[in-house]
Amino acid sequence: ADKVVVGVLRFVSSGGLFIAKERGYFAAEGIDLDLQFFEAAQPIAVAIASGDLQFGLTALTAGTFNLAAKGALKVVASQGMEKKGVKGNALIASNEAYAKGFNAFEKLPGTAIAITQVGSSFHYQMGQIAAAKGFDLAKVEMKPLQTLPNMMAAVKSNQVDGALIAPHLARGMIDRGEAKLIGWFSDLAQYQFGALFVASKVATGNRDLTERFVRAYQKGMADYAAAFMRVDGAGERIFDDAAKATAALVAKHVYPSEAAETAAPKVFAAAVAVDDRARVDLADLERQVAWMKAEKLVGADVDAKSFVDISFAK
Amino acid sequence: MDLIATGLGHAYDGLTVLDDISLTVASGEIVALLGPSGCGKSTLLRMLGGLERPVTGRVEMRGAPPAASLNPLTYVFQDFALVPWRTVAGNVALPLEHHRLGAAERARRVAEALARVGLSDFASAYPRQLSGGMKQRTAIARAFAVEPAVLLMDEPLSALDAQTRDLLIEDLVRLWTETRFTAVYVTHNVAEAVRLGHRVVVLSRRPGRIRAVVEIAEPLDRRREGSPALGAAREQIWELVRGEAAAADREMVHG
Amino acid sequence: MDLIATGLGHAYDGLTVLDDISLTVASGEIVALLGPSGCGKSTLLRMLGGLERPVTGRVEMRGAPPAASLNPLTYVFQDFALVPWRTVAGNVALPLEHHRLGAAERARRVAEALARVGLSDFASAYPRQLSGGMKQRTAIARAFAVEPAVLLMDEPLSALDAQTRDLLIEDLVRLWTETRFTAVYVTHNVAEAVRLGHRVVVLSRRPGRIRAVVEIAEPLDRRREGSPALGAAREQIWELVRGEAAAADREMVHG
Amino acid sequence: MAEPAALPSDAAADPARAPASASPSGAPIRPVPFRGGGFAPRSLRFGSPATFLGLLGLWWAATHFGWISPLALPKPEEVGRAFLDLATSGLLWQHLAASLWRLGLGWVIGAAAGTVVGFAIGLSSLARSTALPMVSAMFPVPKIALLPLFILWLGIGEVSKVATIAFGVFSPMAIAAFGGVDGVDRNLVRMAQSFGMPTRAIVLKIVLPGAMPALLSGARISASIGIILLTAAEMIGARYGIGALVLSAGNLMATDQLVAGVLVLSAMGLTVSKGIGAIEKRVLRWRA
Amino acid sequence: MAEPAALPSDAAADPARAPASASPSGAPIRPVPFRGGGFAPRSLRFGSPATFLGLLGLWWAATHFGWISPLALPKPEEVGRAFLDLATSGLLWQHLAASLWRLGLGWVIGAAAGTVVGFAIGLSSLARSTALPMVSAMFPVPKIALLPLFILWLGIGEVSKVATIAFGVFSPMAIAAFGGVDGVDRNLVRMAQSFGMPTRAIVLKIVLPGAMPALLSGARISASIGIILLTAAEMIGARYGIGALVLSAGNLMATDQLVAGVLVLSAMGLTVSKGIGAIEKRVLRWRA
């Protein structure tokens, strides 16, 4: 079997990969998969560029675009996405700001909003919100706080007016009364925020391996979609035993020190939308690159077409 | 003002250094303290000046110090103890600064003290620019600036070379003739003790005890190299210290 | 082996320190170099020993050094220059270690040198545990261990107190009587020069020039405190150095 | 010799003796006041355990009486429990082993390189003119900022982690070694030269031991810096390591684990410092 | 007095003079070999600019001839362009102003606190027994690890940034001050006491100036550490600041900006070091 190292974060959005590994889809393709966990998205892309990893599953950020544009890595499949009807990232307001009238997307100008990092997917999403609501993004003060817990802490203690944050965290805070919901990003726009990257050397030099890898990954993503994306009449997702079993597989990697009973519901709650065949939306990526170019977050010579290869995931 | 020590003794961590020293320094008198290295001369001087608490015995002053005296018991240290970041004048001014003197009075005292030791031209020199003799003269000027009642001098000349030392001894004799200061003069140089002391107190090897007190009647300003009285005293003292010195020199310093 | 200096001169950054020094040190002779502080005595000694390159003139050796000599020109430093992290024996062994000697021969030399200065019992003491006299004796033992042809001694006793110094002078006289070593002995102590020198070379104040050479015929081991020949030489030299010393002492060190 | 020689004027034992010019014996007598002492602080025997116990008490009180919100600081017993969990699950030892290995290797490499470069700076004009400005320029460069470059150059494996530590240790060690060499008594060097000792022997037998105190104090500082950098180094793809533990605890806002990890790091620092103290005592036995 | 006195044996000027026991005058004459010198390196005049130019050349060659992949290290001219872009857009000055302000304030607070605590440790047994172990325990604590706690305690505003720097500067400064006070010549203190100087005056006039060299070298080191911590401090919610610039350049993988920012930090370090050197020259004029 081919030994393959893949870099990944302990996020539910990487669930497709975990399911594929647990259900032996990779083994079936003759791949001996070694998961290498990271604390942040960025180093995964860097590690692919440096040759430590052959594959990586991580967010699309200005940093990864810049790296990809230098020819070191290629995007061959998609990961999570924001999709109408599935609750993804949420804009929340701190209680204090909410009380002062920050209660809608339109009130964003003049506020200070926590994001993780400059050029991150949160940053891009703020740009999309600005575009959808027709205000100038420069009127929002972006506070890069590096990590999601930092963002939560800042909102809780009213040090920022609000934050764009992952759905399960947003729900928890709202339930505990630590923040107020402004709205879901997926109500405004749709986009792919993560992808499967592969080192250029592997994609071109070992096309066969890449194809087998993507095939296995696609199977996992299909299982993911089947387990977590089914909705009932009211538009609420269905959490049945099958979903629970799949969630338990994902939970093994996302919450390694927790029991399946408590972790599985958390996984289900945090599940984001995916494309069930992990296809890449090239037009979407081109839009992302264009916006980042305009914000001077990526170089003028970056072109999505040069690093996206849609021939693997069809 | 007289300085009176009674039954003084001292020990460091159980090591007895001095034992039962009783001594009176009369006003206007120079007492030379002579003894081998490590016999406790410095310790004794520190106790006399209140810098060290005696383990046994006591040190007292009899009579009032002169009114002008800012610091009745004043040291002159072996290593000069000049503050390297102050000029000569700054060093002399240092012990005056915490007294309520007018700036003019302070300047006057500094200038006078420097003039007395012939360093007026070097008032703004830093210690590192001075020769050893000049450094020691600065230290002496500093001591005189506070108008001491008793000068406590701990081997004040031992860091200097022989010629310079000779010159400074003459300076000290001249100063004593002018001002009749009182002093305890620690040394382990027999010639120096005999040249400067009205009385020479000879201490034994550690633990230091008074082995003998030699009185030298000849007036300070009339003492000469070859004089027979001095020669006799020197011989007598030399005999007393010689054996002790040889033994002390062969001792290993533990610790 | 003789040491011959011809027309030596030296300057530091344009400051002339020594001027036209010509001097021959014959085998078995002790030449005392006397002069006020800063006149260039140490500089001259360094040039004699090849530690400083003369600006003018040259230094040469005539005749072969004894075969057993590991280091023909050997220093004894004023500050002892003992390596503090080595014991007494280790310090004496230091200059032997880079020569091809057997371990036994090295140990023999160390033991012999220590015995010669009476420090055999202190072989494993560290320098900090020694008195000043013992430190200097260690340094002398180290110098003798390499069987020097010429000893270059830079004020070897000036860091010691008077009594200890006296004891070491006697040691040196005894050693010379036994081994007849050759030496240049720098000092600014007239008594020392007169006690130890076959000839005393008196240097002037900076820039150092030879002012006079005084030859003392009396054999070293017969010289006594009161002897008239010594007294005359001392008086004569004292006259020569006195004025210079006073002037040198009043000089400020610039830099 | 032990008895005082009977000399004509041996009257010092009589405190009442009053020479001609002395003050009248009826004058008032005052003791000489004590004005010395002080300026020689000592470490009290139980000072440091007492301090730590006191701090612990304060911490306990602050968290139990609500002076500090439980969000801002976990209770001591929570931290203790987190620590015990780590210790009993064996995770602590895995973390510790991984960190100690990285720290040890990185420190040895960085300290060795720093010492060599520091010696070169201290001994050669060429090195002083070239390496010294480089070392000074490198010192203030933040190692976390270079992490992306380190990953590109050295990958995400142990190499980049060890390199981060080595790089951070290098500058302070080089500066300490250079200062130590500069401080070696040049008289000793001249002495060695006067005995015709070859340069190699002078460097090994005079300069190296002479610079040893400075090297040891450099080791002390650079070990602290190495421990600080452990966290930075373990930001990248480290599964085990105290730094990784602390980081992930921070990410999860598990303040009990976070504080436990920080205390472990601090204890590591104190241990290393004690260890160097012991080495100092042995190696610098010749001092005081 | 300038002429040599005519004395009977004034024959030293005659090198051929040969006393009885001397070697035969026909014996071979050899010059005394020179064996001194060395061990006194100096900074060559153009050493440091030459080094930096040499490094620049190497960098240029490495990136232009493909010895290093463009991914791993940008070309010098790219870095230059990034720097110029920053400078001409005025962003550089905004970043620099923000950082200098934080650094200055944090350093002053940390250094002042460290100096005071260091003096206390150096002067009082109580402080030595309590504060010294605390300072030693605090030194190796990684400040980045504490960032989450700092946010909770002090928020994401300027306070937590300044505190991070101050906290990091505190320990090395305290240790330097303590060492400086410990190193003050106790003889000078005894001298001051012997003149009856009050303790306050002794601390101000003897201990403080005596510890000044150590304080200045502590300032040098702690300024470097402060600059290193700038990046850690600006990880959180900083829009401007060289550290924030470097971090976001790292996030964007804009290696040209990253290297430009790192060079700015390094230049800051060199500038501060030069500045302290100038202060040293003035304040320590009394030395050598």
Ligand SMILES: Nc1ncnc2c1ncn2[C@@H]1O[C@H](COP(=O)(O)OP(=O)(O)OP(=O)(O)O)[C@@H](O)[C@H]1O
């Ligand atoms: N602070 C101290 N702590 C412990 N022992 C001390 C202290 N000061 C001096 N001693 C010891 O006490 C003894 C006497 O010391 P002291 O300095 O009084 O002698 P001294 O006669 O002045 O010697 P010297 O001629 O060398 O100056 C010595 O053995 C010394 O080692």
Ligand SMILES: Nc1ncnc2c1ncn2[C@@H]1O[C@H](COP(=O)(O)OP(=O)(O)OP(=O)(O)O)[C@@H](O)[C@H]1O
């Ligand atoms: N390395 C040096 N660089 C510059 N000047 C020096 C150096 N060494 C000595 N000097 C100067 O040269 C002069 C002579 O110095 P030297 O040490 O030879 O005198 P000395 O006669 O040995 O004095 P002392 O009796 O004080 O030892 C002095 O003015 C001294 O300041």
Ligand SMILES: [Mg+2]
């Ligand atoms: Mg003494």
Ligand SMILES: [Mg+2]
């Ligand atoms: Mg000299």
